[in-house]
Amino acid sequence: MKLLSSSLAAAAIALTALNAANAQQTQPACSSVYTRPEILSLSASQWTLTKSVLSAMQRDGWFGWFAYLHNNWFGSIHGNSQFFPFHRRFVYDWESVGKRYNNAFVQPYWDEMRDYRTPASSQVLTSNWLGGNGQSGSWCVQNGNQAGWTMSFPSNHCFSRNFGNNGNPTSWYSPEYIQSFIQRDTNMATFRSDIEYSLHGVVHINIGGDMLQGYSPNDWIFMLHHANLDRLWWQWQVNGYLWTMDGPNSDGSAINLNTNIAYYNQPINTVMQLGYGSMCYQYASNPIRRRALDSTLQNKLINSLPKDVLSTWFPDTAKLPAASAVASVIPELVASQPGKSIPFPATLTQQWINMHHYNQADVNRVQNDARNFVNAMNKAGYKSPY
Template sequence: MVGRLLRYVCIFVVVAFVGEVAAKSVFPMPQLDAVCTRTVVRKDIVTLAPAELERFIRTVKEMHRRGWMDGFGSMHNHISHQIHGNEHFFAWHRRFLRHFEMLMQEIDPEAILPYWNWATHWQNPLTDPVLSSAYFGGNGRPSDNCVVDGAEERWGRNYPKRNCLTRKYRYGTSTGAFWPMRAVRDVMNTAVTHAQFRSRIENGPHGIVHLGLGGDFETMWAPVDVLFFMHHAMLDKVWAEWQSRDQIRFHSVDGYDASRQPVMAKSLMPFYGEEVGTALLTNGPGYCYIYDDLPAPVVVNPKRAARVAFNAELNTTSAEYYRPLAPPLMPAVAAGHIIPTVPARFVKPAGKALFAKEESPESALIEDFAPPPPLNESWMAKMNVDVEEAERMNRFVNNVVAQINSERRQGSNADAQDQN
């Protein structure tokens, strides 16, 4: 019954979506291949050879000319609440990226979607070449927020209405800091279930980038901007790395959808109507890609017991995973539930010494890194963000940045002592 209802919803959304963009362009809906005739490698965009970068930019410019970017923006916006804040987030966006890449390859069979590693310049994204005129441009101009440099220079869009492509940095001329990779990997090391991992990444580094760039990028039609696909390719890579740490993760998911129905490998993805399980392998049929610094998944059939989905309702509310905001906000742990053990760095509050600056002259020369700012409350409400989780993730990344700063100061003091 639920599956049939989901199919009807998908059909309704497709009809509405196609009707909306049909007058603007023909938006192709290619089907996934049954087998992989080749497996391509997605790379960090700043490592692309000049010819590879030129090929990618030329291809996406043609996609924009054909109106396909409007189509992706419309699709994403129409079903936004079905694919955010629940366990369809990772699998659905992996399918969405593959749809984008397949349309790229209709224009140029050799084109491959790269990823944007925003963690490389996390402390000051303004220094990131991806946000420069040599790549995809930066902040919109003050008068109207239109992007006027880079590959998307003076791009127009027709969805949701006719306008220029916009970005409006969160702090006027600054995006604020993003997440360091150390914090991302700490989440990888401590998240036991898919539901835990999805919630922490979606409400942490994912949202910070969207809100930092602002303009169209902080809306649900953000796919009108090519940076959306490179940002989500980075998130997909992060998911792929987390999956690679346990064979079970290539076969199963857990948690709930937007209607509070369990999400399993056989659940159907919104819009596409394909099983979630078909999107769990990057090099599986129809996807056919790997990432440049990750090994290709080699999957073995798990034991039957390993296929049983984790109880996400219990696991994601376990108070041992976070420092609580206040007692009333944290649900009680069910009696008899076994709480997984996690490293103390994730759950233990930072001590006063962690935040205290050394008083020596040498340490005064080291300027502390600023932590990523918290997500904006009005944006969280609009984007179906889990406010409590976002606040936990903000505290978490603040602790990680404090540790980084403490280690930098200690290193500076050690260097000074060596010189003396």
């Protein structure tokens, strides 16, 4: 018998892996799939529709309900492997309510890594979109789509934000560092803590106000933020970990695909694969405002980093061919964003760590990893296009 060629062998391996993954799937494939867009890619009419739905949901008490639900289950859905499946189901639940008002409603995401250097200057946080910081003293938000709202949970209060670092939040986490997680992490326990103790936490902390509380869904940024985290989880899943679910459950026992999602009486395996069951959505792969920068990033990493640094922090990218064989680059985008060194990111506050009862050693591991990453990139002379 002749041996399979390398390409046929690779195809056979891929098919075997696909069949193994499909064997896990007991949910029917969706007859149609809608796309969750990056928020700044919404057209004027789409944004008008979205604001109308959000206002109706506020009027009818849905912001208060989701704030209550998140607050009530707070201890069960953070610091353990319930984090991603619960929030995927939670954002989907929110989106489903919005569709009752208008079936065209879709929950967008905010790709916060693109705005990580100076978060407060993000277009997302301007008056035409979500609005900015609250008014000094009361911290009541005066502009944006939730301006002047009175939130009902835990009691009537003005919708508030109190940006960190005296209104000018410290840099968040770079696209490069989050991409490094996606390439390096090989189990859910590590990926979950890497995301939860970095990007997840600093966005909540630095937006502040309602976002700093257990009832953070009072701020619609919560849904944008967790849709983005769900998108990152999906990117990690399709990178070879589609059915990976391990680590601790909220009670300390080992979690698995048959474990029920906290609050929701359904097993985790029902939400693991987008495009199946009730998870009939996908994510836009190339937001309008930053098209092609993902391929630009791959090219830049390959051409800028020594092989040992590339292999350590970006093992998948290290296996790619030279830049000329990678996806094409749009030169004007690179020219319009001159490279800069990656700054050290913000860290979790002790208040936030205590509030969630996080394991301090795990938090320290992630924060040290982030510093080591920035040091390695800067020592190599890397200049980020973001």
